[in-house]
Amino acid sequence: MFSAADYGFMARALRLAERGLYSTTPNPRVGCIIVKAGAPVGEGWHERAGDPHAEIHALRAAGSQARGATAYVTLEPCSHHGLTPPCAEALIAAGVARVVAAMQDPNPRVAGSGMARLAAAGMVAECGLLESEARELNIGFVSRMTRRRPWLRLKLAASLDGKTALANGVSQWITGPEARHDGHLWRARACAILSGIGTVREDDPQLSVRNVDTARQPLKVVVDSRLELPLDARLLQGGGVLVAAAMENAGKAAALRERGAELVCLPNADGKLDLPALMDELGRRGINELHVEGGFRLNGGLLAAGLADELLLYLAPCVIGDAARGMFDLPALATLAGKRKLAIHDMRMIGSDLRILARFKDA
Numbered sequence: 001m002f003s004a005a006d007y008g009f010m011a012r013a014l015r016l017a018e019r020g021l022y023s024t025t026p027n028p029r030v031g032c033i034i035v036k037a038g039a040p041v042g043e044g045w046h047e048r049a050g051d052p053h054a055e056i057h058a059l060r061a062a063g064s065q066a067r068g069a070t071a072y073v074t075l076e077p078c079s080h081h082g083l084t085p086p087c088a089e090a091l092i093a094a095g096v097a098r099v100v101a102a103m104q105d106p107n108p109r110v111a112g113s114g115m116a117r118l119a120a121a122g123m124v125a126e127c128g129l130l131e132s133e134a135r136e137l138n139i140g141f142v143s144r145m146t147r148r149r150p151w152l153r154l155k156l157a158a159s160l161d162g163k164t165a166l167a168n169g170v171s172q173w174i175t176g177p178e179a180r181h182d183g184h185l186w187r188a189r190a191c192a193i194l195s196g197i198g199t200v201r202e203d204d205p206q207l208s209v210r211n212v213d214t215a216r217q218p219l220k221v222v223v224d225s226r227l228e229l230p231l232d233a234r235l236l237q238g239g240g241v242l243v244a245a246a247m248e249n250a251g252k253a254a255a256l257r258e259r260g261a262e263l264v265c266l267p268n269a270d271g272k273l274d275l276p277a278l279m280d281e282l283g284r285r286g287i288n289e290l291h292v293e294g295g296f297r298l299n300g301g302l303l304a305a306g307l308a309d310e311l312l313l314y315l316a317p318c319v320i321g322d323a324a325r326g327m328f329d330l331p332a333l334a335t336l337a338g339k340r341k342l343a344i345h346d347m348r349m350i351g352s353d354l355r356i357l358a359r360f361k362d363a
Helices: 004-020 054-066 087-093 113-120 131-137 139-147 177-189 197-203 250-258 275-284 296-304
Strands: 031-036 039-045 070-073 098-101 124-127 151-159 192-196 219-223 241-245 261-265 289-292 310-316 342-350 353-360
Touching (some): 004 039, 004 054, 004 098, 004 131, 031 054, 054 070, 054 087, 087 113, 098 113, 113 124, 139 289, 151 177, 151 296, 177 310, 192 197, 192 296, 197 219, 250 261, 289 296, 310 342
Parallel strands (some): 151 289, 151 310, 192 219, 192 289, 241 261
Antiparallel strands (some): 031 070
C-alpha cells in the first residue's frame, strides 16, 4: 500500500516531468524526486535526448544523502546502455533503499527489467503509483513502443454546427485568439505536425510553433500524393519538412530537396498514399505524438483507416450554414450502427470557445 506521502511525492515527480513536455522527444518525459526522512533532498527531470535522465539529475542534487533514501520516478529506471548509462545501476551505486515508479517502461528493452534489477540488488522496488497520470504524460511514447506508430491527434476548429471552413475554403478565423494560442501549445508538445496538400494550397500555413517558449520545432509532414507542393510554400522555410508522396517525380523531388525537404514515396495498391505505411515510417523516425491540422478529406482518410486516436476540437459560438465544409469526408452511413464512438476525456472553455478532447473508443 502506498501512503499519502508517497502520493504527494509522486505528484511532485510528475510535475517535474511536465517541464520536459516540449523538449524530450523522442524520449519520454520523466521526473524524479529523492526523499530522505520525509523531506526532499534532490530532484530532476529529463530535458532532452542525449542529456542525463531524471534520476541522474536527482542523484547529483542529493549527493551523499541519497544513501538510504527513497526515489520516486515517473517511469521505470532504464536498465540498458543507450545514449546514457543505465539509471538502475546509478540508483544502486548511490545506495538508494527504495524506488517507487509510476509505471513500467513500455520499451521492450526495459519492460520490467529495470525494477527487477533494483529488486535483485536488495532494494524495495514498487511500481504503479499514479500510473494513469504517468501514461497520459507519455501517451505518444507508449503508443510508439507498443504499436510502433505515433499517437495521432486530430485538431479541428469548427462552428457550433460542425463546419470548419466556408465552401470556398476560407477558415481564418473561426475561433478566437485564445483558442489559437492553445492550439500552438498542443503543436509544441507534438513531435510532428501533419497536414495535407489541399490545406497547404488554400491556407499556405507555416506549420510552426509560435508564441510558445520552446527551443524545438516539430517536424512538418505534408501528405502530397502527386508532389504538388508549391516551391514557395511558407512551410518550406526553415527546413524540417517531410513530404509523403505516392509517385516519383525526379525533377520536383530535386527541387524540393534543394529547399531542405525530405521525400518518402509510399504508394498503396490504388496508387494513393498509404497512410498506415506513413504512420509506420513516422514511428521508425521516433515520432511519439502526431498533431494533425488538415482538411476534411485528410481527416476522413485518417479516420477511415483507423489511425485517429484522439480529437482535439475547438467549438466557436457561431453557426456557418449547411453549405460550408464539415469535419470529415466519410461515406454516408446506412444505419447509426456504423457511427464512430468517442469518449470525452476533457472539456473546458478557452476564451469564448469550447475545447473538447475526446478519444475514439477503438484507439
